[in-house]
Amino acid sequence: MAYSDALEDLSQLLGPRLTRGEAERAAHGQSESWFAPAPPDAVAWPESTGEVAAILKICSRHGLPVIPFGAGTSLEGQTLAPMGGLALDMSRMAKVVALAPEDMDVRVQPGITRGALDAELRTSGLFFPVDPGADASLGGMASTRASGTTTLRYGGMRENVLGLEVVLASGEVIRTGGRARKSAAGYDLTALFLGAEGTLGVITELTLRLHGRPEHVATATCAFPDVAAAVATVTETGQAGLRLARMELMDAAVARAVNAADDAGFPEAPHLLVEFHGSEQAVAAEVALFEAIAEGHGASGFAWASREEDRRALWRMRHRAYWSILAGRPGARAIVTDICVPVSRLAEAIAETQADIAASGLAGPILGHVGDGNFHAILMVDGSVGEIATAKRLATAMGRRALAMGGTVTGEHGIGLGKAGLLEEQYGPAVATMAALKAALDPQGILNPGKIFRAPPAGQEGAA
């Protein structure tokens, strides 16, 4: 075993918190999406920044790859270990370090999940808005620059992470950003590590911006005659300056799936799920304006939920939609892909994608955070080579469609193993710039190798 010396050193450092057991390796070597399993050589559970630093010093000395692992909910294979190495499971670093209600910020360890953080904040009157759907870890959400249902109003991780503590490949610990609401002090390292998918450093602490829980919340669903009508509603609400907290599209196939799984009773038509936050008066005014706009585009069957339990049920259904869709085809897996386009092209992007999927013979329900121009296709496959190839072809076509429309090949899932080729199509020579930064911070290439870049980046041996 090439890495036996490294693993021996790690074992001495961590004792039972380092394992090479088959079950744990397998659990850390699979993905929620379609990727073939790729287990690490070992799994470590650090309990402090100091331990992470010591681990990285050992890995650096021996050239052992390190794959940071949060909750394992990423969709582009970000936590897989195609080159082996050490899965760094951050689940034992999951504390709230310091809550400052008067400044509406909180310091947390990276392993805390969205749900756990929300529970910790419940009595404070504050909340952290970024909601990617899955109960992801905050470190993972930062590393994929996650966003989600509430990004329309509150922004994603880019807008809501104030600062980071990061362990570099060398084992050195740095702090980026801070608690001030804005800063012009030097390069924006915080933004650089957000979305780096663990390829530039390991996040060991985050300072997050919190928001006041809204005084009043109203949530609704309504049905549309077709996707174009739903998207036209999205566009018009944006132009009218309505600041919806959430605006989610489910196409007719999603409505069918959640009906089957949750007995939801939706008409089999495209739906918008919308949510408004604010004072009771402001919400009432926005709701009235939204209804008028939506009805102008043929919306019907408005169902409003103001009671918290009803709203929770609705969002639980939305968050479970992926599983409901999978349940509709027993044994199936899904290739989940996302793109984001300027909102003026959204209807066209969805229509072309639906036509493409229909022609392929695969099932591929579509849902998305359409207020941002972002949508997902859940491409159902039986695991056969043929269906996987078809789904990959559809996903690649979606990415190219986004580029042709001035959009991006991924709005929120990241590049991981799956989209390195599309990243090159999107940015061309800028990918070499990214690779030069990678080489500067991780000259040996031990941090999550194989992700974001197709091959070991040019210049890996020494920058520029």
Add this chain to the structure above:
Amino acid sequence: MAYSDALEDLSQLLGPRLTRGEAERAAHGQSESWFAPAPPDAVAWPESTGEVAAILKICSRHGLPVIPFGAGTSLEGQTLAPMGGLALDMSRMAKVVALAPEDMDVRVQPGITRGALDAELRTSGLFFPVDPGADASLGGMASTRASGTTTLRYGGMRENVLGLEVVLASGEVIRTGGRARKSAAGYDLTALFLGAEGTLGVITELTLRLHGRPEHVATATCAFPDVAAAVATVTETGQAGLRLARMELMDAAVARAVNAADDAGFPEAPHLLVEFHGSEQAVAAEVALFEAIAEGHGASGFAWASREEDRRALWRMRHRAYWSILAGRPGARAIVTDICVPVSRLAEAIAETQADIAASGLAGPILGHVGDGNFHAILMVDGSVGEIATAKRLATAMGRRALAMGGTVTGEHGIGLGKAGLLEEQYGPAVATMAALKAALDPQGILNPGKIFRAPPAGQEGAA
């Protein structure tokens, strides 16, 4: 002349758009703030991205420093040429390239100023919100990660630049970001170039996020018994969830100065200037709540301006405050410095700073974007060595005070020549990380040398 070959090549490329004339060199070698003049060896006026690329290839070949120059309004000496070289004056690249009202974005060249852009957008119903006060160029605002009076509600450059075109030191042209509202595609190069002060590349185009002009605007001033009462009002409005568009503090010394210059008739007391954007109904509700909060802290003398000309006069006065303050002491110059702290520490930070200034014997009016925790001291000096030393000591103490309170040594002016030492105090080893990135993208160190980093950064000879 060491650079004569380079200048000869540049002259052939640019003809009369390259000059070594004394007057132009001097004009590009001075700063709005206190720095000693440091003229470049020559000034170039490129007219296209292709020309910028050709210029950088020449400079790279000859090792000639390049100092990007927008409107010259930066306050930390960012456009000075302490090591000589070529000032790259972007004022001939000042066009709106493409406006997309339906997606509320616009592509512009970097030389366009804030005022010129606002005029171009006037008929569209849209506006670009970032307002640093000076009529800065958009490229300069991007390069210092500028923010300003409206950041509280709309964010600064970090939140409002969607993408960039950048010419690297090598002359290679890359594009970052794009027109999608969010993206998880690779490293966030846009954020890296924002705030890099021209040390990583030359911005040749920006894609900006626009906002709908508010239906209704209300602007007011009110006086407070002391700064603490004004800041308590700021804190309480934040906690109440009021989303003011602007919330500016002027201390009593600023009120005195604008009275003298503009016959403004303010009581000689600390003031808040506030602005609300929204529907008429929403603004009315917010105004009422704000007045109640402010009166609870002893505010008096509310003067509301809803007519556009009255509002413009008020903000013109605010933007001229710097010059009004200077006018109060003929022949004086100012060392202008800014810090940003968590809002809970703002009153304390201002009180300590005022006491420090009072004890120094210098005049130092304070004003700031207090909704963000950001404030400025205008430290008046006669240009004598003694007064400059005193002002620098006060500025350094402000930076250290910010750090002790969890803040940053600059909220919006940047590092430039003036704060490289404080940057090291703020970030310690992370400055070496910044230097490694600099070395990766600009291995010869030709891009705006002497800025951000104290010495040629460690590792300048080759990364990591």
